[in-house]
Amino acid sequence: MVATSATARDGWSSRTAFVLAAIGSAVGLGNLVRFPAEAGANGGGAFVLFYILCIVLIGLPVLLCETLIGRHGQAAAPESYRKLAVESGASRAWELVASLGVFSAFLVLSFYCVLGGWVLYYIGTFAADLAATGVTGPAFDGVPYEEVEALFPAMIGNGMVTSLLDLLFLGITLVFVARGVSGGIEKVAVYLMPTFFVLLLGITVYGFFGGAMQETFAYLFTFEPEKLTPEVMLAAVGQAFFSLSLGVAGMVTYGAYVGRDVNLAGTSVVIAGADTAVALIAGLCIFPIVFAAGLAPNGGLGLMFQTLPHAFQEIPFGSLIGLAFFVMVAFAALTSSVALMEVPTAWVIDRFNLRRGAAAVLVTFGAAFLGVLSALSTGALADFHPLGFIPLFEGMGTLDALDGLTSKLTMPICALLTSVFVGWIADRRLVDSENGLSGGVHLFWRFLVRFACPLALVAIMVFGLMG
Structure with missing residues (x-):
C-alpha cells in the first residue's frame, strides 16, 4: 500500500508494520x-483504574481523530x-492546528534525544561493569551507593559528554x-x-521470581476509593494524553501512509491497548527490583538513573539485568x-519539495542546535533561561522550558483543536468514511470527540498553567 501526495512518499508494507510503528511512537520514557x-x-489502584478509563474515553477517541485525518489527506499533517x-x-486556516503539532514534534525531538543520550551513557556504563564483574554478580560490586548515585549528576553536569551523546542519538534517528x-x-x-517486548517481559519475569512482587502489587493496584x-x-x-503522544501530529503523519484496507478504529484500539499494557507492565518490571533492594520508589528521572542502578547493586545478575x-x-x-523526526521531515518534504534525505538533515541540524542548548542547560548553561520572561517558565533552563512549553501548552492546544x-x-460524511465505526459505538465516539475530550483537554491546560 503506497500513499501518494505532491511528492513521492512510500507507505507501510502491511497493517502490522503500521501498528508496530504507531506503538513505537507512543511507547517511550513516559511509559x-x-x-x-x-x-x-x-x-495506586485508584489512579490506575481511572487512567485506563481515560485511555478509553479520551486518548483513544483523539488517537482515531489524528489517524483518520492523516489517511484522508495522504500527505504531511498541515496538508492533510x-x-x-x-x-x-x-x-484553510485549520492547517495551522497541524502546523502547531509539527512545531511541537520538532521541539520535543530536540530535548528527547538529550534523554536518549543519557540512556546511551548508562548502556556504556553497565556494559563496562558487566565486562569487569561478570554475568552472575551484582552491578557495581563493592562501589559505595553514594558513588553510584553520583553518576547521574556528574553526567548531566558534563556538557561535552551530554552534547556528544545527544548528537549521537539524533544521528542514529536521522x-x-x-x-x-x-526502508527505514x-x-x-x-x-x-x-x-x-521480549526484554520487558524477561525483566518482569525476573522480578516476579526474584523481586518483591507482592509489595509491588500492593503499591500499584490496591484500590482505595x-x-x-x-x-x-x-x-x-x-498521563493518558501524554502516554499516547497526542498533539504532535505524529499519528496524523503515520496515518498518511496507511492504505484504505486498514480499519482505523480497530487498529487504534490495538495501539492504545498495547501502550497501556506497556505502562502497566513497566510498573511490574521496575518496582519489584526496587522494593527487593529495600529502596524507596523515587519519582521522575531519579527512579531510572539513580534508584534503579542502586537496586541493580543488590541483586544477582545485576550488571546483566541493568544492561x-x-x-x-x-x-x-x-x-x-524516529516518529518525532518524521513529523517535521514530512512537512519539509511537502512544503519545499525536497528529497527525503535533505529534509531529514535539515530537521536534524535545527534539532541539534536546540538539543545542545538543552544538554548544556543542566551544566554550563544552567543560568540561561530562554523563556524566563514568561512567569510560567521563570527560572527554567532550556530543557525544562521546552518540556513545559510543549506539555502544558502546544500539545494540549493541538489535541483540543483536533477534537473540535x-x-x-469536518464534514461528517468524510469523517464517517474513514473512522471504521458504526451504530452505537460510532455515536458514542462522536459524543466523546465533541464534548468529553475538549473538556478534559481544557482541564489539563488550565491546571497545568496554574501548577
Whole structure:
C-alpha cells in the first residue's frame, strides 16, 4: 500500500508494520518512568483504574481523530488538515492546528534525544561493569551507593559528554528517517519493538521470581476509593494524553501512509491497548527490583538513573539485568524519536519539495542546535533561561522550558483543536468514511470527540498553567 501526495512518499508494507510503528511512537520514557511514578504517587489502584478509563474515553477517541485525518489527506499533517477542511467547506486556516503539532514534534525531538543520550551513557556504563564483574554478580560490586548515585549528576553536569551523546542519538534517528518509511522507519518498528517486548517481559519475569512482587502489587493496584481525588483524576487524564503522544501530529503523519484496507478504529484500539499494557507492565518490571533492594520508589528521572542502578547493586545478575534494562529503554526511546523526526521531515518534504534525505538533515541540524542548548542547560548553561520572561517558565533552563512549553501548552492546544475540528467542523460524511465505526459505538465516539475530550483537554491546560 503506497500513499501518494505532491511528492513521492512510500507507505507501510502491511497493517502490522503500521501498528508496530504507531506503538513505537507512543511507547517511550513516559511509559517506563512517568507512569509507574505517577501511579505510586497518586493513589495506586485508584489512579490506575481511572487512567485506563481515560485511555478509553479520551486518548483513544483523539488517537482515531489524528489517524483518520492523516489517511484522508495522504500527505504531511498541515496538508492533510487543509484537504479535509477545504472538502468540508471550512477555512484553510485549520492547517495551522497541524502546523502547531509539527512545531511541537520538532521541539520535543530536540530535548528527547538529550534523554536518549543519557540512556546511551548508562548502556556504556553497565556494559563496562558487566565486562569487569561478570554475568552472575551484582552491578557495581563493592562501589559505595553514594558513588553510584553520583553518576547521574556528574553526567548531566558534563556538557561535552551530554552534547556528544545527544548528537549521537539524533544521528542514529536521522539514519532511519532518511531511509524512508518502508526502508527505514518500518525497519525500526518491525525489529526493535518485538525485541523491546521480549526484554520487558524477561525483566518482569525476573522480578516476579526474584523481586518483591507482592509489595509491588500492593503499591500499584490496591484500590482505595477515597484516594480518587480531583487531583488524582487530573493526573490520570494527563498521563493518558501524554502516554499516547497526542498533539504532535505524529499519528496524523503515520496515518498518511496507511492504505484504505486498514480499519482505523480497530487498529487504534490495538495501539492504545498495547501502550497501556506497556505502562502497566513497566510498573511490574521496575518496582519489584526496587522494593527487593529495600529502596524507596523515587519519582521522575531519579527512579531510572539513580534508584534503579542502586537496586541493580543488590541483586544477582545485576550488571546483566541493568544492561538489558537500559538497552530496552533505548529501543523505546529510538522508536519515539524516529516518529518525532518524521513529523517535521514530512512537512519539509511537502512544503519545499525536497528529497527525503535533505529534509531529514535539515530537521536534524535545527534539532541539534536546540538539543545542545538543552544538554548544556543542566551544566554550563544552567543560568540561561530562554523563556524566563514568561512567569510560567521563570527560572527554567532550556530543557525544562521546552518540556513545559510543549506539555502544558502546544500539545494540549493541538489535541483540543483536533477534537473540535473532527467533532464540529469536518464534514461528517468524510469523517464517517474513514473512522471504521458504526451504530452505537460510532455515536458514542462522536459524543466523546465533541464534548468529553475538549473538556478534559481544557482541564489539563488550565491546571497545568496554574501548577
